[in-house]
Amino acid sequence: MTTVTKEAHVPAPRGEGDAGAFLSVRDLYVHFDTEDGTVKAVDGLSFDLERGQTLGIVGESGSGKSVTNLSILGLHNPRTTEVSGEILLDGQELTGAREKTLESLRGNKMAMIFQDPLTALSPYYTVGRQIGEPYRKHRGASKRETRERTIEMLDKVGIPNAKQRVDDYPHQFSGGMRQRAMIAMALICDPDLLIADEPTTALDVTVQAQILDLLKDLQQEFGSAIVFITHDLGVIANVADDILVMYGGRAVERGSVREVLRAPQHPYTWGLLSSMPRLGGDVNEALSPIHGTPPSLLSPPPGCAFHPRCGFVDEVAGGLSCSADRPVLPAGRGAACHLTAEQQSTFFIEQIKPRLG
Amino acid sequence: MLRFLIRRSLGAVVILLIISAVTFFLFYAVPRDPAMLACGKNCTPDSLAVIRKNMGIDEPIPVQYWHFMVGIVAGRTFAQGDCPAPCFGYSFANQDPVWETILDRFPTTVSLTLGGAAVFLFIGLGAGMIAAWKKGTIIDKAFSSFSLVLSSMQIYFIGPLVLALVVYNMELLDQPKYVPLTQDPGGWFMGLLIPWCVVQIIFTANYTRLSRSSLIEQLQEDHVRTARAKGMSSRYVFFRYAWRGSLIPIVTIFGVDLGSLFGGAMITEWTFSLPGLGTLAVKSVQNTDLPMVMGVMLFAATFIILFNIIVDAAYAFIDPRVRLS
Amino acid sequence: MSRVSIRSARAAAAALAAGALVLTGCSSGGGGDDDSKDSKAKKQGQDVSYTFADAAASKGPAPEVKGARKGGTVKILQRDSFAHLDPGQIYVSDEGALSTLMHRRLTNYKKVGDNKYEVVGDLATDSGQKSNDGKTWTYKLKSGVKFEDGSEITSKDIRHTIERKFAPFMTEGPTFIEEWLTGKGPADARKELPDGPYEGKHLPKSMIETPDDQTIIFHFKQPQAEVPYALAMAGYGVVSEKKDTKQKYDKKPLSSGPYKVASFKSGKSMKLVRNPEWDQNTDPQRNQYPDAFDIQFGVSFEDSTKRLMSDAGENQYATSFTNQVDASSMQKVRTDADVKKRSVSGYQSYVSYLNINNDRIKNKKVRQAIAYAMPSQSIVSAFGGSGGAELAGNYISPTLVGKENTDPFGKLKKPQGDVEKAKELLEESGKKGMKLTFAYQNAPEWQNFSVAAADNLKKAGFNVQRKDIIADTYYDQIGKVKNNYDIYHNSWGADWPSASTVVPNLFEGRQIQDGSANYSHHNNPEMDKEMTRIRAITDPDKAAEEWQKLADKILKEDVPALPMHYYKAIQLHGSKVGGVYFDETLHDIQPTSLFVKK
Numbered sequence A: 001m002t003t004v005t006k007e008a009h010v011p012a013p014r015g016e017g018d019a020g021a022f023l024s025v026r027d028l029y030v031h032f033d034t035e036d037g038t039v040k041a042v043d044g045l046s047f048d049l050e051r052g053q054t055l056g057i058v059g060e061s062g063s064g065k066s067v068t069n070l071s072i073l074g075l076h077n078p079r080t081t082e083v084s085g086e087i088l089l090d091g092q093e094l095t096g097a098r099e100k101t102l103e104s105l106r107g108n109k110m111a112m113i114f115q116d117p118l119t120a121l122s123p124y125y126t127v128g129r130q131i132g133e134p135y136r137k138h139r140g141a142s143k144r145e146t147r148e149r150t151i152e153m154l155d156k157v158g159i160p161n162a163k164q165r166v167d168d169y170p171h172q173f174s175g176g177m178r179q180r181a182m183i184a185m186a187l188i189c190d191p192d193l194l195i196a197d198e199p200t201t202a203l204d205v206t207v208q209a210q211i212l213d214l215l216k217d218l219q220q221e222f223g224s225a226i227v228f229i230t231h232d233l234g235v236i237a238n239v240a241d242d243i244l245v246m247y248g249g250r251a252v253e254r255g256s257v258r259e260v261l262r263a264p265q266h267p268y269t270w271g272l273l274s275s276m277p278r279l280g281g282d283v284n285e286a287l288s289p290i291h292g293t294p295p296s297l298l299s300p301p302p303g304c305a306f307h308p309r310c311g312f313v314d315e316v317a318g319g320l321s322c323s324a325d326r327p328v329l330p331a332g333r334g335a336a337c338h339l340t341a342e343q344q345s346t347f348f349i350e351q352i353k354p355r356l357g
Numbered sequence B: 001m002l003r004f005l006i007r008r009s010l011g012a013v014v015i016l017l018i019i020s021a022v023t024f025f026l027f028y029a030v031p032r033d034p035a036m037l038a039c040g041k042n043c044t045p046d047s048l049a050v051i052r053k054n055m056g057i058d059e060p061i062p063v064q065y066w067h068f069m070v071g072i073v074a075g076r077t078f079a080q081g082d083c084p085a086p087c088f089g090y091s092f093a094n095q096d097p098v099w100e101t102i103l104d105r106f107p108t109t110v111s112l113t114l115g116g117a118a119v120f121l122f123i124g125l126g127a128g129m130i131a132a133w134k135k136g137t138i139i140d141k142a143f144s145s146f147s148l149v150l151s152s153m154q155i156y157f158i159g160p161l162v163l164a165l166v167v168y169n170m171e172l173l174d175q176p177k178y179v180p181l182t183q184d185p186g187g188w189f190m191g192l193l194i195p196w197c198v199v200q201i202i203f204t205a206n207y208t209r210l211s212r213s214s215l216i217e218q219l220q221e222d223h224v225r226t227a228r229a230k231g232m233s234s235r236y237v238f239f240r241y242a243w244r245g246s247l248i249p250i251v252t253i254f255g256v257d258l259g260s261l262f263g264g265a266m267i268t269e270w271t272f273s274l275p276g277l278g279t280l281a282v283k284s285v286q287n288t289d290l291p292m293v294m295g296v297m298l299f300a301a302t303f304i305i306l307f308n309i310i311v312d313a314a315y316a317f318i319d320p321r322v323r324l325s
Numbered sequence C: 001m002s003r004v005s006i007r008s009a010r011a012a013a014a015a016l017a018a019g020a021l022v023l024t025g026c027s028s029g030g031g032g033d034d035d036s037k038d039s040k041a042k043k044q045g046q047d048v049s050y051t052f053a054d055a056a057a058s059k060g061p062a063p064e065v066k067g068a069r070k071g072g073t074v075k076i077l078q079r080d081s082f083a084h085l086d087p088g089q090i091y092v093s094d095e096g097a098l099s100t101l102m103h104r105r106l107t108n109y110k111k112v113g114d115n116k117y118e119v120v121g122d123l124a125t126d127s128g129q130k131s132n133d134g135k136t137w138t139y140k141l142k143s144g145v146k147f148e149d150g151s152e153i154t155s156k157d158i159r160h161t162i163e164r165k166f167a168p169f170m171t172e173g174p175t176f177i178e179e180w181l182t183g184k185g186p187a188d189a190r191k192e193l194p195d196g197p198y199e200g201k202h203l204p205k206s207m208i209e210t211p212d213d214q215t216i217i218f219h220f221k222q223p224q225a226e227v228p229y230a231l232a233m234a235g236y237g238v239v240s241e242k243k244d245t246k247q248k249y250d251k252k253p254l255s256s257g258p259y260k261v262a263s264f265k266s267g268k269s270m271k272l273v274r275n276p277e278w279d280q281n282t283d284p285q286r287n288q289y290p291d292a293f294d295i296q297f298g299v300s301f302e303d304s305t306k307r308l309m310s311d312a313g314e315n316q317y318a319t320s321f322t323n324q325v326d327a328s329s330m331q332k333v334r335t336d337a338d339v340k341k342r343s344v345s346g347y348q349s350y351v352s353y354l355n356i357n358n359d360r361i362k363n364k365k366v367r368q369a370i371a372y373a374m375p376s377q378s379i380v381s382a383f384g385g386s387g388g389a390e391l392a393g394n395y396i397s398p399t400l401v402g403k404e405n406t407d408p409f410g411k412l413k414k415p416q417g418d419v420e421k422a423k424e425l426l427e428e429s430g431k432k433g434m435k436l437t438f439a440y441q442n443a444p445e446w447q448n449f450s451v452a453a454a455d456n457l458k459k460a461g462f463n464v465q466r467k468d469i470i471a472d473t474y475y476d477q478i479g480k481v482k483n484n485y486d487i488y489h490n491s492w493g494a495d496w497p498s499a500s501t502v503v504p505n506l507f508e509g510r511q512i513q514d515g516s517a518n519y520s521h522h523n524n525p526e527m528d529k530e531m532t533r534i535r536a537i538t539d540p541d542k543a544a545e546e547w548q549k550l551a552d553k554i555l556k557e558d559v560p561a562l563p564m565h566y567y568k569a570i571q572l573h574g575s576k577v578g579g580v581y582f583d584e585t586l587h588d589i590q591p592t593s594l595f596v597k598k
Helices: A065-073 A099-105 A127-139 A143-156 A175-187 A205-222 A233-239 A257-262 A267-274 A341-356 B002-029 B034-038 B045-055 B061-074 B098-133 B138-151 B155-169 B185-199 B201-219 B222-229 B234-272 B277-286 B290-318 B320-324 C005-018 C036-043 C093-102 C155-166 C176-182 C186-192 C227-231 C246-250 C301-310 C313-317 C327-335 C364-373 C376-382 C419-429 C444-460 C471-478 C503-507 C525-535 C540-558
Strands: A023-034 A037-049 A054-058 A081-089 A110-113 A193-197 A225-230 A242-247 A250-256 B076-078 B081-083 C049-052 C073-077 C107-113 C116-121 C129-131 C136-140 C208-212 C215-219 C259-265 C269-274 C292-296 C343-356 C389-391 C435-441 C463-469 C487-493 C561-572
Touching: A023 A065, A037 A065, A037 A081, A037 A242, A037 A250, A054 A065, A054 A233, A065 A081, A065 A110, A065 A193, A065 A225, A110 A175, A110 B222, A127 A143, A127 A175, A127 B222, A143 A175, A175 A205, A205 A225, A205 A233, A225 A233, A233 A257, A242 A257, A242 A267, A250 A257, A250 A267, A267 A341, B002 B061, B002 B290, B034 B045, B045 C186, B061 B076, B061 B290, B098 B138, B098 B185, B098 B201, B098 B234, B098 B277, B098 B290, B138 B201, B155 B185, B155 B201, B155 B234, B155 C301, B185 B201, B185 B234, B201 B234, B222 B234, B234 B277, B234 B290, B277 B290, B290 B320, C073 C301, C073 C313, C093 C259, C107 C227, C155 C176, C155 C186, C155 C208, C155 C215, C176 C186, C176 C215, C176 C227, C301 C313, C301 C327, C301 C561, C327 C561, C343 C364, C364 C419, C364 C444, C376 C389, C376 C444, C376 C561, C419 C444, C435 C444, C435 C471, C444 C463, C463 C471, C471 C487, C487 C561, C503 C525, C503 C540, C525 C540, C540 C561
Parallel strands: A054 A225, A054 A242, A110 A193, A193 A225, C049 C116, C073 C292, C435 C463, C435 C487
Antiparallel strands: A023 A037, A023 A081, A242 A250, B076 B081, C107 C116, C129 C136, C136 C215, C208 C215, C259 C269, C269 C292, C343 C487, C343 C561, C389 C561
């Protein structure tokens, strides 16, 4: 760890369209104080996102993907959380912004769809009321306008009989309908940025596909930028333009969907791909999950956080040590790995790809 | 809802039957003779027999129980006169009709109980809310330690203390007393102020802690985060989303606490010499006054059961999931 | 009666069953101060005097109370509600105090000086004229005595008052007059008029005569010396023949005294207001100063003591008929000058006894050993020390006429018990190490006592087994003739200031039966013969002297039970209440002289 701290502070180079990126996250650190010590949930993260684009963030649970997005919205607990770095939304600085400012942006310019639509909706109020709330608040709409807009939104996300269902309580909705309601809630103010945190994880496959289609359609209609968080590369392939792979609070690989899925460079990404079942794959062939457990964020492994689980540590040459030197993620397409580009390409083609079938 | 009510009522009847049987037979488990107590200094076997007959205790105990239970439903005739249903008979100690005595005492206990509940819910929930809102601050810690101190107090200790201080030494308030609300609302309020403040002490601390922890838990709920993500203000989120959810465990505990609230009211009545069901119950037990003991027990039990049904209905009010499923 | 609120109510109820509570009777002690210096003088039995008064002394009105004025309301704090308002059902002291304000009788007690009382005519013109060797007693009614409905009280009402006590529903009042008239025990006496007067029958003229509306004549089977005492009991308060509602009368009686019931909520409150039909010129004892009495029930001894000690707000206008200072506050009441001046105190008629089961312990030396070993002081302390109790030397309460301060077992000199002597006697008896079952009521005062007593008995060489009995059933248990206990305590009080309602009840052989007061099962024909002899003495003072002698003789020669302590009481009143004194005939504050100060 000692040797890498300096490197970690090297500002990550900005992508193309430097000034124009709609959402720009630079050097984001999110640390929680707990009784056991400081949890480094996000540890120096940078990425950009353009309007109308979708960024998929992939990683295991605890990789820092959800925390990143909560801190964009400013939903972390300010008493116990330390956030540094910068988050620019349409040029506006969000880290350290006043709570009032954030309140006026949340649900309005930026909105979020949460993972579990059952717990994420309050059981005590009707679906309609919960969807309409941000519209009333941000748009100053009357009760009637709000209701009309709510019904319109429910209609748009494909809730049949929206006029009646608007007065239902969440527990009267099915899981898929609830997620649609969540989407309606997030989109009611036409947000420029939509963060979807595993929006389909809790749903069965057919519903999953419907929701994903819905999101795509709505993006086309509203032109929002979407951050799509998932641990499922299969889902990402469907919706995202770019992919950011996170591990242990850091980004380990970045690239377009095509690049990352066709020619992944980081051994962790290989692992993610291998652990994913394929349609048409041999059912008798065992999946190969990544062995070991995700790193502790209290005391992450020194060097490359992935090295305890990596099968290619011994291949690294050039005096670099995976357990001592932390690899840096290059700007643009690339991976934070000490393997050379040739090694990466060779290992993937020779050892990993055949297993993916 | 109707099915709910029918089911609960049937359950209540069964519980009351059990309570009545247990009370009745426990009363006779100790060898005692209420007739002996009612018989004067120059008691003779003949006058004892007369008293036993008047009291209706000259028959085998199960038969007495049967007559007693039938009397509640259908009424009975005693030497003192006709006793229409619901007939709990006449007091062994002073020949008062039990049912009328209970109805006469009931308003005192209800005023004390509900007033005390209002005080401790108001203070407890309020303090819990402030503590949760200011979680981790000096205020929160001060509230927590204060509620710890309060919860170690006892009515029979704090009651006389408050009385000595407020009434006897500083003479700020008059002797606590019960004035019917219908007769003089101001007098009712002033007369019960001290008892209310005393009966609440054993509960307020609990409700402060419960309200605080329940709110803190609710504040970590996903739906609360969702509401914040919608841009709703912290205040709005706190009251509309977190607080409402935090009421569920409080209502649950309140239902459970009703019994002890009655118990607390009894001690409070005794402490301040208020003529409620509590003092009536204690006196009746002392006087070996079976009809009165039975009457008060069943009445209090009915009331507690009824109140529990109301509490359960309150769930439905707070939580639509209960209402509609 | 103990003074520990919750338990004492139970104890009182239990004691009532055993007959420990009495209403009339009287006392010699009293006065505000009872510190050791003057209490000795007050113990002098000779000081008590009761005179059967003539017509002149029986005339109204009662003397004015110094400084008294009319008006105002006195607040009365009472622990227990009144169970009975029908005078025929009244025996206990709470209702007795009330009855002095409401119910007039043929005779009544009147205080004429320190320790000096007269039995005066109340409804009657005098305390009674006896003839035929004391077998016939004649009373003439005053004119102008009325019930609250304005109807004149006649001799027919008096006869009705007596006759209704034969009815089956009358179960709780005294039965002396009925027994004397019929010459039978209480159970058999009722058979003379099984339905009472309600089926149109009356007692024969050989028992009661009413030759005119003013005259009533009692014909007793035996000579009776103490008729004026008996008729002064609240239980013989007058009941209207025309307005008698039988059982219902207990809730709504007709008043004949200076106050009548305006409202009564059992267990909560009672309001008494002036009875305009009462004529003070006919009443030698009662005054009518306050406009009203406002009685609150359910006020424990602790609570009333604290309220009255504070003298705050409305408590200034408060006092109590029968609530006493609770044992825990006694010290403060006796030392705090401000509180002390608002206190009155005196003797009650009760005496506590340690009974020795004579059926089980037949060896006199063993009984003597037990008597010597008993630490009487520990029970005095348990009752609050000298404010609540006094060491007893013999069976006779200081409230009784003829009381002597004899002390055959040296209890006054050795209040902690004489263990050496006890040891000696036990060894002489050859029963050293014998098992002794000691039953006691599980109230705190008796528990404390039992520990100290068992300790002494062990030292003396007994193998003591303590047996704790719950308060409500205690008297039922020890009242069984065939009980399994060797020693156990009880309390007993006289009905009037003569030992004639003490010695026979406790020690007469024919009394032995389940539930009777002869708990020791003492049965000595020689002593019984003495009792019969003394009963026939028609001079009350002479009889009193003989009762004391006999009581001492029984104690010394037979040792059936050991007297332990005489009960005393302290009561308080608010600073705005005047005319307060401790009446030794009621053994409580006398309600009829109270007034509200300006």
